[in-house]
Amino acid sequence: MHTTFRDRVRMESVATRWAVSAFAIAAIMTIVVMWGERWPLAGQTLSVGNLAAWAAAAFAGAAFAASFVVESRRGYDAWRRRMPLAKRILDVAAMTAAMAMLSYLVVQAVASLFQQGFFGMDIDPLGGGALVGASVAAFTYAAFLSGSRVTADGLAMLATLVLFTGTMASMLSTPDLSWWQLHFSQLGNSDQASGYRFNLALILTGLVVTVLANYVGRDVELGLIARGAEPKRRTRQLSWLFAGIGICLTIAGLVPDAVSIPIHVGAASGMVVLFVVFVVCALRFLPGLPREVSGFSLLVIIGIVVAIALWIPIGYYNLTGMEFIAAGLLFAWLLYFVRAIGVYARADAPAVAPSDAAAAAQR
Numbered sequence: 001m002h003t004t005f006r007d008r009v010r011m012e013s014v015a016t017r018w019a020v021s022a023f024a025i026a027a028i029m030t031i032v033v034m035w036g037e038r039w040p041l042a043g044q045t046l047s048v049g050n051l052a053a054w055a056a057a058a059f060a061g062a063a064f065a066a067s068f069v070v071e072s073r074r075g076y077d078a079w080r081r082r083m084p085l086a087k088r089i090l091d092v093a094a095m096t097a098a099m100a101m102l103s104y105l106v107v108q109a110v111a112s113l114f115q116q117g118f119f120g121m122d123i124d125p126l127g128g129g130a131l132v133g134a135s136v137a138a139f140t141y142a143a144f145l146s147g148s149r150v151t152a153d154g155l156a157m158l159a160t161l162v163l164f165t166g167t168m169a170s171m172l173s174t175p176d177l178s179w180w181q182l183h184f185s186q187l188g189n190s191d192q193a194s195g196y197r198f199n200l201a202l203i204l205t206g207l208v209v210t211v212l213a214n215y216v217g218r219d220v221e222l223g224l225i226a227r228g229a230e231p232k233r234r235t236r237q238l239s240w241l242f243a244g245i246g247i248c249l250t251i252a253g254l255v256p257d258a259v260s261i262p263i264h265v266g267a268a269s270g271m272v273v274l275f276v277v278f279v280v281c282a283l284r285f286l287p288g289l290p291r292e293v294s295g296f297s298l299l300v301i302i303g304i305v306v307a308i309a310l311w312i313p314i315g316y317y318n319l320t321g322m323e324f325i326a327a328g329l330l331f332a333w334l335l336y337f338v339r340a341i342g343v344y345a346r347a348d349a350p351a352v353a354p355s356d357a358a359a360a361a362q363r
Helices: 006-032 047-072 078-082 085-117 125-148 152-171 184-189 193-225 233-252 261-285 291-311 319-346 354-362
Strands: none
Touching: 006 047, 006 233, 006 291, 047 125, 078 085, 078 193, 085 125, 085 152, 085 193, 125 291, 152 184, 152 319, 184 193, 184 319, 193 233, 233 261, 261 291, 261 319, 291 319
16 A cells, blocks of 8 residues: 555644643653652652653553554555464564563663763652653654554564663663673573563564564565566565564573573574575575675675684684674664565566466466
8 A cells, every 4th residue: 555645644643643642641640640759860660761661661552553553454554464363463462562662661761861961850740741741752653653654674673673772771780790701691581670671672572573574575575576486485485484583582582591591592593593594595586686685695694604603613702792793793684684675576677577477476
């Protein structure tokens, strides 16, 4: 479904109404809760930043889910109706939870930063209402627009930001200051909030990647049809391989290192293996894929191999360093590949007779 100028105006108007309503509700709620007290910006359970973070998560999640469902019923991304209902419901839940977590973490980070800048300052109920209301309104507006037009680019960015902010929040709040001497998974072994944040970030990032797999598969299908190639089998294979990367990441979050080392390490290793298999299959089965995509993908694989070699056998750094570089390369590739495959689906392809394209789509 093509987004017209009228659609954009309508979505902006509705998003603005959601934001204004969220501001009013959050501000009134904050004034009532804080009445007669003064709270710090951050650093405590009863703080303006903590309240704003939870409220932003709730309103942003609701706005995202509502806009996504409404726009889907209006015909946007109608191809998703081919998927089982349970999968569509899980997708909405995963994207909603990821948007809520991202909103929560960003507001917490901003509040903590300002608390350091305005050390010792506390806020009265009216000021708290204004701050909480503004935070909630901003994230409600952004979440509504994001949900109304979900794209592969947006999902890739959402997955990357959730993992990055969740990991950073866990790093800065973990009681184990020597975690980095072991590996990143050590962050998830804590039974405090830092451990839950890290594991939840892994779980939600993995689930969002499984949603992204459907969008990547759709772009692969369109690109193959445009080039007169058989789309069904190749699309299914590549979609499942891509989804497998997300499933492995989710398992790594569900089963921390402290619970089961074989399962956790197996899932993390499986993610890298599936990535390599996906790249090899994409280069082999996607005709007309730009050479730049092939070249960058191979460079990322080589970079990961070098990162592993610098850990074992060279011993230049520890496992944490290898994980940091490998994860950075993997998600850099994710952001690039998703954009490239979107261009692949919509770029001008060699002329194909309508009858040939229709026959290819039906095979």
